[in-house]
Amino acid sequence: xxxxxxxxxxxxxxxxxxxxxxxxxxxxxxxxxxxxxxxxxxxxxxxxxxxxxxxxxxxxxxxxxxxxxxxxxxxxxxxxxxxxxxxxxxxxxxxxxxxxxxxxxxxxxxxxxxxxxxxxxxxxxxxxxxxxxxxxxxxxxxxxxxxxxxxxxxxxxxxxxxxxxxxxxxxxxxxxxxxxxxxxxxxxxxxxxxxxxxxxxxxxxxxxxxxxxxxxxxxxxxxxxxxxxxxxxxxxxxxxxxxxxxxxxxxxxxxxxxxxxxxxxxxxxxxxxxxxxxxxxxxxxxxxxxxxxxxxxxxxxxxxxxxxxxxxxxxxxxxxxxxxxxxxxxxxxxxxxxxxxxxxxxxxxxxxxxxxxxxxxxxxxxxxxxxxxxxxxxxxxxxxxxxxxxxxxxxxxxxxxxxxxxxxxxxxxxxxxxxxxxxxxxxxxxxxxxxxxxxxxxxxxxxxxxxxxxxxxxxxxxxxxxxxxxxxxxxxxxxxxxxxxxxxxxxxxxxxxxxxxxxxxxxxxxxxxxxxxxxxxxxxxxxxxxxxxxxxxxxxxxxxxxxxxxxxxxxxxxxxxxxx
Numbered sequence: 001x002x003x004x005x006x007x008x009x010x011x012x013x014x015x016x017x018x019x020x021x022x023x024x025x026x027x028x029x030x031x032x033x034x035x036x037x038x039x040x041x042x043x044x045x046x047x048x049x050x051x052x053x054x055x056x057x058x059x060x061x062x063x064x065x066x067x068x069x070x071x072x073x074x075x076x077x078x079x080x081x082x083x084x085x086x087x088x089x090x091x092x093x094x095x096x097x098x099x100x101x102x103x104x105x106x107x108x109x110x111x112x113x114x115x116x117x118x119x120x121x122x123x124x125x126x127x128x129x130x131x132x133x134x135x136x137x138x139x140x141x142x143x144x145x146x147x148x149x150x151x152x153x154x155x156x157x158x159x160x161x162x163x164x165x166x167x168x169x170x171x172x173x174x175x176x177x178x179x180x181x182x183x184x185x186x187x188x189x190x191x192x193x194x195x196x197x198x199x200x201x202x203x204x205x206x207x208x209x210x211x212x213x214x215x216x217x218x219x220x221x222x223x224x225x226x227x228x229x230x231x232x233x234x235x236x237x238x239x240x241x242x243x244x245x246x247x248x249x250x251x252x253x254x255x256x257x258x259x260x261x262x263x264x265x266x267x268x269x270x271x272x273x274x275x276x277x278x279x280x281x282x283x284x285x286x287x288x289x290x291x292x293x294x295x296x297x298x299x300x301x302x303x304x305x306x307x308x309x310x311x312x313x314x315x316x317x318x319x320x321x322x323x324x325x326x327x328x329x330x331x332x333x334x335x336x337x338x339x340x341x342x343x344x345x346x347x348x349x350x351x352x353x354x355x356x357x358x359x360x361x362x363x364x365x366x367x368x369x370x371x372x373x374x375x376x377x378x379x380x381x382x383x384x385x386x387x388x389x390x391x392x393x394x395x396x397x398x399x400x401x402x403x404x405x406x407x408x409x410x411x412x413x414x415x416x417x418x419x420x421x422x423x424x425x426x427x428x429x430x431x432x433x434x435x436x437x438x439x440x441x442x443x444x445x446x447x448x449x450x451x452x453x454x455x456x457x458x459x460x461x462x463x464x465x466x467x468x469x470x471x472x473x474x475x476x477x478x479x480x481x482x483x484x485x486x487x488x489x490x491x492x493x494x495x496x497x498x499x500x501x502x503x504x505x506x507x508x509x510x511x512x513x514x515x516x517x518x519x520x521x522x523x524x525x526x527x528x529x530x531x532x533x534x535x536x537x538x539x540x541x542x543x544x545x546x547x548x549x550x551x552x553x554x555x556x557x558x559x560x561x562x563x564x
Contacts, residue, residue, distance in 0.1 A: 005050070005201060005208075009224045009428040012053035013077040013135055013332055014204070014358045015191045020075065020137035022144040023334050025166045025230060025354055026151060027122050027130035027422070030087045031159030036131075037088060039158035040078075041436035043134075048075040049429060074147040077135040078432070079228045079424035084131030088435045092219025096425075099363040100227055104423045105129060111370040112392035113418045120420040121232060122164045130163055133230055133424045135332075135356070141169070164420075166232055168334035168354040175339055177271075180235045180351050181261075181389070181415075182342065184271030187292055188318060190328040197295075199325045203360050211326050216360035224428035226330075229366045231355040231421035233390070238346035240415045247410045253403060258283065263401055264388040264412075266294070266314030273298070274307050278404065296320040305402045310380050316373050316387045319380060327365050327373075329357040352416070362423055383407070390416050531556035 005015075012018065030036045056073060082101045086093060099107060105123055108114040117124045134151055138144035148165060155162060171178055179185040190199050202210035207223025209215065218225070244257040244264075251260070259281065262268045268283035273294050275284070286292070294308070299320050302308050308315050318324055337351025359365035373379050374387035377398075385399030386392070397412040427435065534556045543549050 005205065006224055006428075007050035007054060009430055010050040010205065011077045011226075011426050011429070012048040012050045012075060013137070013356075014226045014426060015050055015330065016053055016057060017189075017191075017330070017332050018048075018053065018075050018077075018135070018137035020139060021170045022138050022141050023168045023354070024136040024144055024148050025168070025356070026132075026134040026136065026148065026155075027163045027165070027230075028132040028134065028155055029129075029161040029163055030084065030131045031161055033087075035159040036084075037436050039155065039160055040088065040432065042154055042158070043076075043078060044429070044432045044436055046076045047078055047429065047432060072139040072143055074143055075137045076147065076151070077426065079133045079135075079426040081129065081131055081133075081422055081424050083129065085425065085435070087131055090219075090221075090435055092221065095217060095219040096222075097217040097361065097363065099361075099367060100423055100425060103129065104229070104231075104421055107367070107423075111367055112375050112394075115392065115394065116418055120418070122420040123422045124420065128163050130422050130424075132160070133228065133422065166336060166354050168336040171335055171339050178269070179353055180237050180335055180337070180339060181240050181265075182269045183261075183265050183267060184269065184286070185333070186331060187267070187271055187289070188294070188314070189330065191330050193293075199328050203326060203328060203365070204330050204358055206360055210360060211323075218425075221431050221434060222425065222427065223431075225431060226358040226426045227360065227362050228424040228426050229355070229357045229359070229362060229421070230424060232336075232419045233353045233355050234350065234417045234419050235352040236346070236415050236417070237340040237342075237351060238344065239413060241342040243412060243415075247412070251408050251410070253405055253408060254281075255408070256281070263309050263312060266308055266312030267292075277307055294320065305381070306404065309401050310384045311388060311399045311401065313387055313389045316379070316384075316391075317369060319373070327368050329359050329365055329369070332356040332358065352419075355421075358426065385412075388412050388415075392418070533557055 007015075030039075053075065080088065082093070082096065082103060085096075093101070103123075104113070105117065105125075108117055123129050136144060136147050136151060138147055144167070152162060170176055171180070175182065177184055177186070191204070200209060200211050202208035202215065204226055206216045206218050206225050241257070244261050248255045248257045248260045258269070262274060262283065267273055270283050270286045271292050272284045272287050273292055274280070294314060299308060299315065305311075305315075310316075318328070333353050333355045335351070336354050338349055340347060340349070340351065357366055370390075374391045375393075377385050383400040386397050388397065388399060391397060393412075393414060397414070399410050399412060401408040401410065534554050537553045537555065538550065539553055540548055540550050
């Protein structure tokens with residue numbers, strides 16, 4: 001992942017991720033025609049960028065104090081379904097792929113989610129399909145509730161219907177960082193892997209090349225956005241642990257419930273990866289991120305699945321070979337509901353995982369994993385069985401574990417049930433501003449004008465000689481009110497008088513990519529000239545410290561042939 005991303009344009013939960021202890025997922029539906037854009041325009045200023053999250057994480061780490069007083073923040077992101085984008089009159093909808101435009105409900109049969117569709121809490125019928133997913137994150141439950149209340153007030157003022165809001169929170173005590181079955185979660189995240197092993201950013205962010213040098217489908221304004229899959233997954237914790245006890249006893253091969261659970265997951269509850277199956281009988285301590293990483297070599301060294309069973313969740317989810325780098329997901333889920341002890345009976349409380357994943361292709365990533373890996377009983381071998389955790393079997397799940405003494409056949413029941421969700425698109429900040437602009441006439445064309453002019457604007461942005469302005473991920477460093485006389489800005493134009501007050505007038509539009517979408521122009525007197533070409537000129541100047549600085553200046557003009 002060596003590509004330079006526009007973190008000031010990408011929403012912060014896509015990368016690096018909110019990772020707050022308390023989160024809420026608000027599923028909303030637009031009401032009266034014309035209210036959608038007005039609501040979005042009010043929301044956009046509160047949408048948290050990747051730059052802001054990265055800056056916060058850096059400052060927090062530098063503080064070296066886990067519980068810094070006053071460091072509480074509230075973060076908000078937003079995504080829209082295809083129907084939601086249509087309500088916003090988004091241009092170029094035909095350029096979105098079928099999987100996104102059809103939505104989760106229409107494609108539930110492909111991933112075996114249709115068996116429970118009548119019981120979905122949201123998304124199961126056309127009437128309760130969400131147009132909008134608002135993700136809210138905070139450090140405390142109090143802060144989360146306050147921000148959710150603020151979002152509810154904003155939605156209500158613009159005639160949005162709240163279908164449901166799902167509240168999630170990190171589990172406490174020894175289960176911190178774990179999911180409800182008791183296993184450490186979120187270890188393998190592609191956007192946190194070393195650059196040498198990480199997939200291309202284009203597997204997650206539109207407008208960038210993927211592993212095979214291609215761009216994901218979508219209209220041009222969708223660059224720097226990402227497709228999001230949200231699912232509310234109910235976990236039957238009591239049934240899971242009861243099944244481990246029953247099946248381990250029937251196997252009678254020195255197989256304890258803890259060992260069986262580790263084999264089904266592919267890790268010990270601590271997060272440590274499995275070791276020698278002949279000698280390792282108890283869970284080792286958490287070894288740290290790097291030592292816990294399961295690599296392609298680990299699977300190559302285990303061709304018969306004796307260490308990492310073929311049916312293990314981590315082996316089904318990411319085979320670490322072939323085209324598996326093209327199937328990765330950036331996962332941003334969080335548990336919901338109270339924990340339940342492994343030996344406790346079912347208490348009837350609702351608990352599970354609020355699953356959220358970002359990718360550049362729902363069909364080639366999420367749906368491929370779900371349909372061709374999790375739910376295929378013959379992947380990766382003919383006797384494997386469906387994924388023991390999130391596979392959706394129509395009946396009992398017959399699986400096979402490979403042991404030194406021979407294969408062990410086990411019968412599992414469903415532990416995870418899908419109870420609602422949807423397919424969404426998380427636009428860039430630039431795109432959100434465009435979608436929210438009530439003055440913008442809906443485009444009847446395919447791609448908007450951004451295809452050529454935003455690239456020219458991006459080029460000018462990259463060539464900006466004012467390095468201090470590039471610190472976009474430090475939110476407190478804002479553009480000076482009087483830019484023309486700001487001493488921090490080095491200017492070229494009037495020789496040694498470049499720092500004189502207002503030597504010439506200019507517009508500093510680099511911070512507003514929306515400006516590029518309507519085209520770039522020179523205003524000469526009363527004449528407007530469209531910029532269709534640009535030339536870069538290298539130059540040198542002496543800064544205030546007497547140092548010679550070499551820079552590049554971009555000049556836009558209307559060249560031969562005019563503009564498009």
